[in-house]
Structures are given as structure tokens and as C-alpha cells.
Amino acid sequence: MKCAGPIDVRDVDESSINIDPIQVGGRLTAEAMKAVIAYGDGYSVCDNCRKPFRLDQIKTPPVDQFHNDLAAFLNMDVARVVPGARRGFQAVAGTYVKKGDPVLITALSHYTEVLAVEGNGGVLREIPGRENIITADAAASTIEEVNREFGRPPVLLFLDHFDYQYGNEHQVKEIIRVAHRYDIPVLYNGAYTVGIMPVDGKALGADFVVGSGHKSMAAPAPSGVLATTGERAEEVFRTTMTKTDKTGRTFGVKEVEMMGCTLMGVTLIGMMASFPRVRERVTRWEQELANGNLVVEALRSIRGTKIRSEFPRKHTLTRVDSLDSFDKVAQTHKKRGFFFSSALKDRGIAGIIPGATKVWKYNTYGMTRAQAEYLARSFTEIAEENGLTVG
Numbered sequence: 404m405k406c407a408g409p410i411d412v413r414d415v416d417e418s419s420i421n422i423d424p425i426q427v428g429g430r431l432t433a434e435a436m437k438a439v440i441a442y443g444d445g446y447s448v449c450d451n452c453r454k455p456f457r458l459d460q461i462k463t464p465p466v467d468q469f470h471n472d473l474a475a476f477l478n479m480d481v482a483r484v485v486p487g488a489r490r491g492f493q494a495v496a497g498t499y500v501k502k503g504d505p506v507l508i509t510a511l512s513h514y515t516e517v518l519a520v521e522g523n524g525g526v527l528r529e530i531p532g533r534e535n536i537i538t539a540d541a542a543a544s545t546i547e548e549v550n551r552e553f554g555r556p557p558v559l560l561f562l563d564h565f566d567y568q569y570g571n572e573h574q575v576k577e578i579i580r581v582a583h584r585y586d587i588p589v590l591y592n593g594a595y596t597v598g599i600m601p602v603d604g605k606a607l608g609a610d611f612v613v614g615s616g617h618k619s620m621a622a623p624a625p626s627g628v629l630a631t632t633g634e635r636a637e638e639v640f641r642t643t644m645t646k647t648d649k650t651g652r653t654f655g656v657k658e659v660e661m662m663g664c665t666l667m668g669v670t671l672i673g674m675m676a677s678f679p680r681v682r683e684r685v686t687r688w689e690q691e692l693a694n695g696n697l698v699v700e701a702l703r704s705i706r707g708t709k710i711r712s713e714f715p716r717k718h719t720l721t722r723v724d725s726l727d728s729f730d731k732v733a734q735t736h737k738k739r740g741f742f743f744s745s746a747l748k749d750r751g752i753a754g755i756i757p758g759a760t761k762v763w764k765y766n767t768y769g770m771t772r773a774q775a776e777y778l779a780r781s782f783t784e785i786a787e788e789n790g791l792t793v794g
């Protein structure tokens with residue numbers, strides 16, 4: 404079946420249990436699906452845009468209220484929607500990073516943080532991990548190293564609460580406390596937290612909280628949120644000061660880092676339509692972890708299979724090493740490494756990279772208990788069918 408021309412209908416999440424780490428938190432709610440059809444046209448949220456002509460001030464639909472709700476949801480003072488977490492990083496880097504400035508990221512930072520710094524000419528230094536956990540001690544010594552090397556502290560620190568590789572939790576609150584002793588503003592990267600578990604920006608002490616709409620807030624891509632404190636809002640959401648030379652035009656309250664307006668149709672409306680459910684679902688994080696643990700235990704019961712993520716798990720994204728189990732099977736199987744993803748596919752499970760049997764990731768977020776049990780059973784059954792020992 405086709406949508407149009409050569410474009411296939413996509414029904415991965417209707418026809419399968421999807422365990423793709425990056426997709427499960429971004430799947431639209433039914434409310435968002437309906438809303439995006441109505442607001443698919445370009446600039447559709449602009450129907451009722453009135454003075455002072457800025458996205459976050461639109462009253463119909465209630466975009467202004469949504470911005471207040473987002474800030475409250477994250478316990479921050481001011482929020483803006485952005486086209487993806489990465490554009491939030493870029494806005495903050497654009498405000499604080501000048502050519503040659505040292506900026507801290509971590510050994511497990513996402514590449515988009517690297518690009519945001521590079522784009523502004525910053526010089527990156529990484530806080531190393533210990534057993535793939537970023538600690539406050541490591542942050543403190545890295546800040547001191549930067550001090551010695553540059554003669555000044557870093558101008559900004561990017562900190563991922565849970566990283567994309569292991570889904571490990573890092574010492575965000577403690578690291579923020581250390582950074583603030585040096586007056587370093589901290590961007591809390593909640594790409595894998597905002598919208599799936601509770602996040603309290605003030606309690607963490609974060610200067611900036613960034614979330615991804617399409618990764619964790621059941622919203623279309625590209626969407627996200629950048630929230631900040633009242634003090635930092637004046638800097639990162641500064642308005643244009645330009646008066647053009649020949650025509651003498653000025654541009655009111657347009658915010659420079661937001662390029663005036665950001666999400667103008669499906670993305671914003673999708674985020675807004677899903678928001679009531681998103682706000683409610685973060686309270687069920689413990690249940691999500693319980694489902695995740697069920698699957699982790701099943702994998703651990705397959706001899707030779709190791710969980711590379713921290714244990715016990717604090718996130719539903721988990722990294723698995725099956726070099727001594729599924730990868731051993733792959734060496735003699737007629738389908739080679741494809742036997743694994745193909746066996747999963749036969750059971751209606753999608754989202755594992757075809758051919759991957761060595762080190763791979765999966766995410767159980769959003770499953771029912773029955774689906775988690777089914778997934779757990781599928782892993783052990785595939786193992787047993789291929790001569791691996793379970794138990």
C-alpha cells in the first residue's frame with residue numbers, strides 16, 4: 404500500500420512491537436494524529452497571530468498557555484519550543500560560546516552538542532566517564548584542567564541526564580553544583596527524560612533544560628523545548644536590537660536565537676495535543692522500569708549475554724552485549740547475523756538493526772505489561788531454538 408507515488412504506508416508501530424531506542428517515546432498520541440491532520444498546512448498556527456507577532460504569544464489555539472504549561476512542567480521560569488533538542492543546544496551555544504572559548508561536554512555526550520559548540524568556534528573538553536558514569540569528581544577535576552589550560556573556566560557545560568549509548572544515569576545534580584561554584588551555566592540535556600519521567604529543573608539547579616519533542620514527548624519531528632530561568636531567559640531569549648541602515652526598519656520583540664518564530668504548524672500542534680497525556684505519563688515511570696527489568700532479566704538468563712548498561716537499570720534504554728551468545732549462533736547460522744533480527748521480525752518485533760548480534764540497544768518504553776512479557780519470552784525462545792542455554 405502506498406501513501407503517494409513511491410512512498411510506502413508506514414505501519415511499524417501498528418503492526419509490531421517497536422523497540423527502537425530513538426522512536427518509542429516520540430510516537431504520536433491519537434490526539435496528536437488528529438491535530439496534525441488539521442494543522443498540516445504551512446504556517447497554520449498563524450491564523451490568529453496578532454501583535455506583537457510572536458509564536459509564544461498566540462492565543463488561538465492557546466500557544467501562549469502551552470508555553471507557560473511547559474515551563475511549569477519542567478519547573479523552570481520560561482520555555483520556548485524549538486525544532487529539536489539540537490536547536491536548543493544551538494541557541495544556548497550561540498549565546499554563550501565565542502571563538503576559542505572552552506566548553507565542557509562528557510565522554511557520553513550526543514554529537515549534536517559537539518556540533519552546536521563547533522558551529523560557534525568553541526573548544527571542547529570532555530569530562531571522562533568511570534564505568535560509563537559521569538561523576539561530580541570527574542567534572543571538578545576536568546574544570547580544574549580547563550582552568551590550567553585556558554587560564555579560565557569553561558563558559559558552558561552540557562550534561563546528559565541519561566546518555567544515548569547506555570541509558571545510564573549521570574550525577575547531574577552534583578555536577579551542576581560543582582559547575583556553579585565556577586559560575587559555569589549548565590545545560591541539562593533531557594532528550595531521554597523530558598516527557599517520559601518527571602524532570603524538576605529547579606531541584607536540579609539547571610540553567611537550561613532541553614527536551615526533544617520527537618524523542619520523548621509524543622510529538623512530530625522536528626520539535627523540542629528549551630526552558631530556562633528568568634535570569635538566563637534575558638540572555639538566551641534576547642530580542643532583536645537591529646535597525647536597518649537604509650529603511651530604518653526594526654523588528655519588535657523577535658528573539659534572535661529563535662529566529663523570531665520556531666514551530667509553526669504540525670510540530671507545535673502535535674506537541675500541544677499530546678501534552679496532557681505526556682504530563683500524565685511521566686508519573687508512571689516506575690511501571691516502565693518494571694517492564695524494562697522483566698526484559699533485562701530474560702536477557703541475563705541467556706548464558707553469555709551481558710548487560711552493558713549500569714545495573715540495576717534506571718532507564719528503559721539498555722545496551723546489550725551478546726558476543727558470547729547470539730553472535731556465536733550467527734557464525735554458523737545460514738542467515739548469519741540476520742537470523743536474530745529476522746527471528747524477532749517473525750515474532751512481530753521491530754527496531755533492532757538488521758544483522759546486529761554483537762552489541763545492540765533496545766528500549767521498552769511505552770509497552771504494556773503483556774508486551775514486555777512477550778518480548779522477554781521471545782528473546783529466551785530465540786536463544787533456546789538456536790541451542791543457547793537459558794536459566
Ligand SMILES: *Cc1c(COP(=O)(O)O)cnc(C)c1O
Nearest residue numbers: 487488489513563567594615627
Ligand atoms: C536524540 C538526542 C539528541 C537530539 O535530539 P533532537 O531532538 O533530535 O535534536 C540530543 N541529545 C541526546 C542525548 C539524544 O539522545
